[in-house]
Amino acid sequence: MLFKESFSMAFTALLANKMRSLLTMLGIIIGVGAVIAMVSVGMGVKSDVVSSISSLGSNMLIVSPGSTNRGGVRGAAGSRTNLKYDDAVAIKEKVKNIDFVSPSVSRSYQIVYGNQNWNSSVMGVTPEYMSIRSLEVSTGSFVSESDNNKRNRVAVIGSTVATNLFGTTNPVGQNIRVNNQPFKVIGVLESKGQSSMGQDQDDVVIVPLTTAMERLMAMDYVSSVNIQVSDANKMDQVQEDIEVLLRQRHKIIGGKEDDFNVRNMTSLMETMSQTTTMLTILLGSIAGISLVVGGIGIMNIMMVSVTERTREIGIRKALGATFQNIMMQFLIESVVIGVIGGIIGIGLGCGLSMLVGKFGNFTTVITPLPVFVSFSFSVGIGLFFGIYPARKAAKLDPIEALRYE
Amino acid sequence: MGNIEKITISLRGIKKLYKVGDQEVAALNGIDLDIKEGEFAALMGPSGSGKSTLMNILGCLDRPSVGSYKLDGQEVAHLSDDMLAKTRNQKIGFVFQNFNLLSRISALENVALPLVYAGVDSDEREERAMYFLEQVGLADRADHQPNELSGGQRQRVAIARALVNDPQIIMADEPTGNLDTKSTKEIMEIFQSMHEKGRTIILVTHEPDIAVCASRQLLVRDGVITRDEGKGVVLDVV
Numbered sequence: 001m002l003f004k005e006s007f008s009m010a011f012t013a014l015l016a017n018k019m020r021s022l023l024t025m026l027g028i029i030i031g032v033g034a035v036i037a038m039v040s041v042g043m044g045v046k047s048d049v050v051s052s053i054s055s056l057g058s059n060m061l062i063v064s065p066g067s068t069n070r071g072g073v074r075g076a077a078g079s080r081t082n083l084k085y086d087d088a089v090a091i092k093e094k095v096k097n098i099d100f101v102s103p104s105v106s107r108s109y110q111i112v113y114g115n116q117n118w119n120s121s122v123m124g125v126t127p128e129y130m131s132i133r134s135l136e137v138s139t140g141s142f143v144s145e146s147d148n149n150k151r152n153r154v155a156v157i158g159s160t161v162a163t164n165l166f167g168t169t170n171p172v173g174q175n176i177r178v179n180n181q182p183f184k185v186i187g188v189l190e191s192k193g194q195s196s197m198g199q200d201q202d203d204v205v206i207v208p209l210t211t212a213m214e215r216l217m218a219m220d221y222v223s224s225v226n227i228q229v230s231d232a233n234k235m236d237q238v239q240e241d242i243e244v245l246l247r248q249r250h251k252i253i254g255g256k257e258d259d260f261n262v263r264n265m266t267s268l269m270e271t272m273s274q275t276t277t278m279l280t281i282l283l284g285s286i287a288g289i290s291l292v293v294g295g296i297g298i299m300n301i302m303m304v305s306v307t308e309r310t311r312e313i314g315i316r317k318a319l320g321a322t323f324q325n326i327m328m329q330f331l332i333e334s335v336v337i338g339v340i341g342g343i344i345g346i347g348l349g350c351g352l353s354m355l356v357g358k359f360g361n362f363t364t365v366i367t368p369l370p371v372f373v374s375f376s377f378s379v380g381i382g383l384f385f386g387i388y389p390a391r392k393a394a395k396l397d398p399i400e401a402l403r404y405e
Numbered sequence: 406m407g408n409i410e411k412i413t414i415s416l417r418g419i420k421k422l423y424k425v426g427d428q429e430v431a432a433l434n435g436i437d438l439d440i441k442e443g444e445f446a447a448l449m450g451p452s453g454s455g456k457s458t459l460m461n462i463l464g465c466l467d468r469p470s471v472g473s474y475k476l477d478g479q480e481v482a483h484l485s486d487d488m489l490a491k492t493r494n495q496k497i498g499f500v501f502q503n504f505n506l507l508s509r510i511s512a513l514e515n516v517a518l519p520l521v522y523a524g525v526d527s528d529e530r531e532e533r534a535m536y537f538l539e540q541v542g543l544a545d546r547a548d549h550q551p552n553e554l555s556g557g558q559r560q561r562v563a564i565a566r567a568l569v570n571d572p573q574i575i576m577a578d579e580p581t582g583n584l585d586t587k588s589t590k591e592i593m594e595i596f597q598s599m600h601e602k603g604r605t606i607i608l609v610t611h612e613p614d615i616a617v618c619a620s621r622q623l624l625v626r627d628g629v630i631t632r633d634e635g636k637g638v639v640l641d642v643v
Contacts, residue, residue, distance in 0.1 A: 005521050016509050315505045318466060319566070320494020320522040322487040398466050402505065 010333040024301045025341035027294025032345025032374045034287035039370035040353035042280025044363035049276055053269045059232050061239055063225040066259040080259055081221040087249055088225045095241045097234040100128040103222040105212050112177040113165040120161050122178055122205045124212020132228045140172040140187030148208040151215055155183040158202035159191040295381035302334050302389035313393050314401025323394045330390035338382020342375045413573055413605045414440040419472035421458050432458040434628035445600040447616035448609045450625035460609050464497055464576045465489045477573045494522050498567025502579035504559040506551040512562045513547040519570045537565035557588030564595055574605045581615055593618050
């Protein structure tokens with residue numbers, strides 16, 4: 001009842017003390033703004049991490065050799081040499097729900113073009129690698145099946161390598177030397193930027209797997225096998241199948257340790273996104289504290305306002321205002337502070353996060369959820385911290401209130 | 406004069422007791438009083454006599470400890486706070502010594518305030534408030550805030566406010582206490598004309614020359630009514 005009137009009373013009262021109302025709102029403005037800005041930074045970090053992990057390839061399993069163990073001295077992970085190209089072929093043939101299998105080898109070499117040189121990681125891969133890692137070729141073409149079969153000396157280079165060796169020249173068709181062997185550049189990869197670990201994903205030279213193994217590195221084993229699973233829900237099943245298959249092939253029985261590792265990119269993604277979610281929550285709750293402090297500010301000012309307006313309350317009661325009328329009037333006043341503060345805070349928070357996104361080194365993501373939550377929180381705070389002063393006002397005895405000087 | 410005189414206010418055995426320490430003090434000690442519709446009664450008495458307490462009870466701002474108070478035939482002595490508020494809103498118009506207008510809103514809004522709590526919609530509120538402002542001759546000051554008005558004008562606004570919800574009784578507590586002679590005269594003329602129109606008025610004052618304007622004088626002393634003069638004088642409703 002008397003909703004409209006209560007609102008106009010609230011606005012009249014707030015306008016009568018503009019500076020005070022503004023300062024009270026400031027607590028809420030800063031609180032809401034901070035929550036939105038902080039959460040948007042947190043969400044930005046999360047989206048960065050998720051997108052960089054998924055740019056590694058989605059639904060991906062990576063099989064890598066285990067560590068060596070000679071007389072109890074264990075080598076580094078991946079130092080074993082028993083993961084073979086045939087293992088990859090067998091996985092492709094025997095395990096279901098797999099889209100692509102791409103074995104790869106990698107080693108660092110000096111790359112030379114003309115009088116320029118550059119040290120980069122050279123990877124030997126099969127053509128399927130392109131699909132698995134969602135790579136794009138900006139000019140030229142990727143390693144083909146026939147390149148792989150014929151052990152052609154061709155190379156696809158990342159944009160960092162291209163810039164460092166060729167500058168502005170088009171690298172496609174040029175010859176580079178890798179470990180003193182001539183390779184023809186057939187393509188340049190689309191830039192993928194930094195990985196989540198801060199690695200430059202464009203600093204790479206890709207050559208056919210067979211060429212790398214036999215002509216360049218003289219290896220009869222592969223350093224990893226990338227596997228793309230067709231369905232994210234089948235990841236665990238496929239992982240298990242691969243483990244069983246490889247244990248069979250490597251003749252590991254009983255409780256003996258695997259001599260390989262199967263890593264799951266989704267679990268990495270989950271961990272990372274969990275971590276960043278925690279970070280977001282942490283940032284949000286720290287900012288949320290300022291929102292609560294803002295609420296206490298509202299309560300404080302409402303208490304002062306009730307005391308100041310004791311006589312007004314007395315007059316209103318004498319003229320027939322009920323407990324509910326007075327309660328409503330003061331409650332709406334504090335809720336209006338919360339609402340206006342919340343709206344300005346949303347503006348401030350969004351503006352702040354856009355500024356940070358534009359000028360800072362962060363990606364910021366504004367989603368409706370924190371905006372909605374912090375806004376309803378600010379309204380709720382206005383309501384909650386308004387209840388006590390409003391009750392105090394509504395319970396005043398009209399005779400004493402009228403006598404109040 | 407009608408044959409059946411309607412009794413607006415009927416007090417029976419009203420007592421108001423306060424606890425001071427472990428002693429009970431009676432501010433009102435057994436008041437019996439009838440006020441008929443259309444009476445203009447002045448309530449007098451020195452401070453501490455219980456006059457204010459009686460006025461608070463008559464105005465439904467307070468409840469008696471003991472006794473019965475029938476206002477317009479309805480027992481109001483022991484109503485809840487909210488019911489008392491509703492009763493004040495509908496049946497009583499207040500005029501205070503220090504005007505008690507809200508300072509931040511216009512004269513018109515002040516007059517309309519009781520109608521807000523009566524749940525009257527805003528168009529009708531404005532119309533009725535304007536009508537009563539015209540009655541007290543302040544139609545041209547409707548948009549002024551109280552601090553832009555003189556004391557006499559403020560009190561006229563307050564009277565318009567008291568009248569706006571068409572109450573059974575007007576309670577005036579020292580309405581001329583803060584006014585100069587000229588304004589006092591104006592205000593008392595308004596009360597007189599209200600009386601002539603058949604309003605029931607209770608005027609609390611300690612000034613005898615104000616009290617004589619009323620048709621009936623009640624003297625309160627030590628919590629009881631000690632004198633009651635001019636009882637039952639009701640002007641013919643013209």
